[in-house]
Amino acid sequence: MLSIKNLQVSVEEKPILKGLNLEVKPGEIHAIMGPNGSGKSTLAHVLSGREGYSVDAGSAHYKGLNLLEMAPEIRAREGMFLAFQYPIEIPGVNNTSFLKKALNEIRKHRGEEELDAIDFLSLIKKQMKLVEMKEELLKRPVNQGFSGGEKKRNEILQMAVLNPTLAILDETDSGLDIDALRIVAGGVNKLRSADNSFVVITHYQRLLDYIIPDFVHVLSDGQIIKSGTKDLALELEERGYDWLIEEAESKD
Amino acid sequence: MAHTTNNFSEWVNLQLDSDSSFAVSEAVRSPSLSKLAGGVFPTRKDEEWRYTPLGDLLDSSPGRDTTVVLDHEYIESLKQAMPSAHTIVFLNGEYSQKYSDSPTALEDSGLNISPLGQLEGTALKLAEDTILNSTLTDDNIFQHIALGLSQNGLFIEVNKNIEGQTPIHVIYISTAHGVTAFTSPVNVIRVSSNSHLKVVEQYASLGEAAVITVPASYVQLEDGAGLDYYKIGIENARTNHICNTSVRVAGSGTFRSHQYLLGSNLTRSNLEVSFTGPGAEAILRGVYLGDENQHLDVRTYLDHAHPHCSSDQHFRGILNGHSRGVFNGLVLVQEHAQKTDAQQSNKNLLLSRDARVDTKPQLEIFADDVKCAHGATVGELDSDALFYLQSRGIDKKDATLMLTRAFAAEVTQEIDIDSLQTYVQDKISASLDEIVIPSV
Numbered sequence: 001m002l003s004i005k006n007l008q009v010s011v012e013e014k015p016i017l018k019g020l021n022l023e024v025k026p027g028e029i030h031a032i033m034g035p036n037g038s039g040k041s042t043l044a045h046v047l048s049g050r051e052g053y054s055v056d057a058g059s060a061h062y063k064g065l066n067l068l069e070m071a072p073e074i075r076a077r078e079g080m081f082l083a084f085q086y087p088i089e090i091p092g093v094n095n096t097s098f099l100k101k102a103l104n105e106i107r108k109h110r111g112e113e114e115l116d117a118i119d120f121l122s123l124i125k126k127q128m129k130l131v132e133m134k135e136e137l138l139k140r141p142v143n144q145g146f147s148g149g150e151k152k153r154n155e156i157l158q159m160a161v162l163n164p165t166l167a168i169l170d171e172t173d174s175g176l177d178i179d180a181l182r183i184v185a186g187g188v189n190k191l192r193s194a195d196n197s198f199v200v201i202t203h204y205q206r207l208l209d210y211i212i213p214d215f216v217h218v219l220s221d222g223q224i225i226k227s228g229t230k231d232l233a234l235e236l237e238e239r240g241y242d243w244l245i246e247e248a249e250s251k252d
Numbered sequence: 253m254a255h256t257t258n259n260f261s262e263w264v265n266l267q268l269d270s271d272s273s274f275a276v277s278e279a280v281r282s283p284s285l286s287k288l289a290g291g292v293f294p295t296r297k298d299e300e301w302r303y304t305p306l307g308d309l310l311d312s313s314p315g316r317d318t319t320v321v322l323d324h325e326y327i328e329s330l331k332q333a334m335p336s337a338h339t340i341v342f343l344n345g346e347y348s349q350k351y352s353d354s355p356t357a358l359e360d361s362g363l364n365i366s367p368l369g370q371l372e373g374t375a376l377k378l379a380e381d382t383i384l385n386s387t388l389t390d391d392n393i394f395q396h397i398a399l400g401l402s403q404n405g406l407f408i409e410v411n412k413n414i415e416g417q418t419p420i421h422v423i424y425i426s427t428a429h430g431v432t433a434f435t436s437p438v439n440v441i442r443v444s445s446n447s448h449l450k451v452v453e454q455y456a457s458l459g460e461a462a463v464i465t466v467p468a469s470y471v472q473l474e475d476g477a478g479l480d481y482y483k484i485g486i487e488n489a490r491t492n493h494i495c496n497t498s499v500r501v502a503g504s505g506t507f508r509s510h511q512y513l514l515g516s517n518l519t520r521s522n523l524e525v526s527f528t529g530p531g532a533e534a535i536l537r538g539v540y541l542g543d544e545n546q547h548l549d550v551r552t553y554l555d556h557a558h559p560h561c562s563s564d565q566h567f568r569g570i571l572n573g574h575s576r577g578v579f580n581g582l583v584l585v586q587e588h589a590q591k592t593d594a595q596q597s598n599k600n601l602l603l604s605r606d607a608r609v610d611t612k613p614q615l616e617i618f619a620d621d622v623k624c625a626h627g628a629t630v631g632e633l634d635s636d637a638l639f640y641l642q643s644r645g646i647d648k649k650d651a652t653l654m655l656t657r658a659f660a661a662e663v664t665q666e667i668d669i670d671s672l673q674t675y676v677q678d679k680i681s682a683s684l685d686e687i688v689i690p691s692v
Contacts, residue, residue: 032549048643049642049643050639050643051635051639071642071647071648072639072642072643072648073642073643073644073645073646073648073651075643076642076643076644076645077645081643082643084640084643087640088634088636088639088640090640090655090658091635091658092642092655092657092659092660092665093641093654093655093658098641098644098654099644101646101650101654102641102645102646103605103645105646105647105650106645109645116289141658142640158644162645163645182402205287237378252317
């Protein structure tokens with residue numbers, strides 16, 4: 001599904017990712033944890049194709065395709081999805097027509113027929129129940145005037161509608177209260193399948209109480225310094241990151 | 253102003269002696285005629301015209317196109333904007349009975365609509381008083397061109413206490429084959445106390461030759477009256493359009509204006525609003541969309557001469573290619589105009605490196621208890637928003653289109669006539685489809 005080898009990325013000549021390796025197989029959920037500034041969001045952005053990052057070495061392949069050479073929209077059409085840490089407000093662009101356009105672009109790419117307004121509405125209404133989102137938010141411009149929790153639910157709604165094979169959740173839990181967190185996680189869990197994979201990037205362990213990962217990786221200073229199961233997340237919750245970082249440094 | 257001879261002023265001088273019929277009487281015309289006889293046209297050295305070149309216009313020598321051929325479908329496509337309105341068509345400056353709805357449709361409606369040239373008696377007096385009352389200054393040469401040379405125009409009068417009247421759709425079509433076409437319609441709109449009316453003025457041009465359009469419109473709203481006044485400019489790229497609009501709003505009156513400048517080679521729109529009583533309101537909206545070498549110049553002047561009045565202006569520009577936009581808005585709050593609320597915003601989106609905009613919102617406040625704000629921005633598309641759309645599978649060209657349309661929609665969504673909103677948004681989308689090229 002996703003294969004990242006020795007990925008080295010810099011921003012304005014400052015190295016951020018310093019040789020990152022990650023293998024994600026179909027059906028797996030990987031959590032990437034780490035302290036602030038460890039490179040978590042950079043990883044999410046590079047994988048989704050945001051400008052402003054320079055890949056200095058290494059590779060990233062998705063379903064065998066060279067991800068780093070693909071335009072962001074092609075990555076999306078091939079089934080990748082990034083849930084933004086800070087979803088963007090887009091005044092004047094209606095939430096429903098935006099999502100319909102996005103879905104139909106993806107369907108066209110897959111050689112499927114485009115959905116008409118009626119079929120699309122019935123799909124979106126079904127998926128909205130998943131994230132317990134108010135219907136009026138569909139009529140509003142994308143994310144405009146949404147609360148923090150509504151924005152994150154809107155991300156999960158988009159994910160549910162676009163039905164990606166690989167979803168990257170960039171700190172989706174940040175700024176969420178416990179109820180919103182439960183709803184967002186519930187949405188993710190309902191979308192889990194043997195074919196879909198998730199990369200869940202988070203600073204805190206608490207999201208992983210609701211989304212149970214198969215693997216937990218600790219990112220520090222641009223490298224994965226430790227991988228384990230969900231127990232590793234619990235240990236991090238208890239002991240923090242410092243002991244791991246020290247351990248990693250003493251190995252060098 | 254420098255006195256220079258040019259083709260256009262020579263042509264204007266020839267017209268002064270013409271014996272054709274004119275829209276207004278000699279008494280109203282003559283001051284304008286003497287101004288025109290002086291032949292003084294502004295140049296870029298005049299502060300008011302610094303950004304707006306008149307070269308193309310002044311080089312031209314209009315003639316008369318006698319080969320007018322309009323097909324039915326063309327007229328219908330223009331009518332689409334307002335299918336259920338009462339339509340009045342002016343063709344090359346003349347009232348077209350053939351394409352206009354019959355005036356009998358408005359009998360007993362409380363609405364008096366007539367070509368200006370056909371007015372007589374008290375109605376003519378009323379129309380000319382409205383013109384003479386205008387705020388347009390004496391050095392406004394294009395007002396004098398309109399008044400001095402206009403062959404026709406439209407007079408609309410609404411009696412007292414008339415609500416929910418059929419909107420009026422006035423279409424001005426210029427056709428130019430072989431020679432430059434010239435028209436200068438003069439329009440007078442009067443809305444009596446506690447009445448409300450919607451008027452849409454639409455300007456279109458056809459043909460391979462150049463077109464000059466110099467309208468002057470005079471609007472007067474009595475106490476508590478309301479007017480929604482839309483101007484839609486979709487003329488071809490050989491058209492130079494210079495218009496002046498003077499609006500006087502009495503106490504508790506509401507003037508709502510929308511201008512969509514979506515065509516032409518050069519447009520300069522000057523809109524002056526003056527409050528003549530307390531508690532009046534003006535809401536001014538507009539979008540100008542330019543490509544290639546188009547030049548679009550929007551000027552507004554708001555005279556807060558009375559207390560408790562409010563004005564709210566929101567203009568947006570989208571400029572591509574080598575096009576140029578100008579926004580110049582002046583709000584004057586006079587000394588005794590306490591409790592004035594005046595807001596003014598101008599936002600511009602530049603889609604190419606060679607596009608340019610000059611924006612100058614100005615506030616002159618002489619009262620001390622007022623709420624006034626103004627702001628202007630010039631920018632490019634939000635790269636975060638572009639990426640967000642791309643990350644959902646929408647390619648860069650479509651994402652650019654969506655965001656640019658959305659930028660205009662922030663204004664067009666306030667058009668409260670559904671067919672007109674769709675028409676304007678479709679026009680904007682169609683233009684953007686042609687001009688937006690992905691900068692990948």
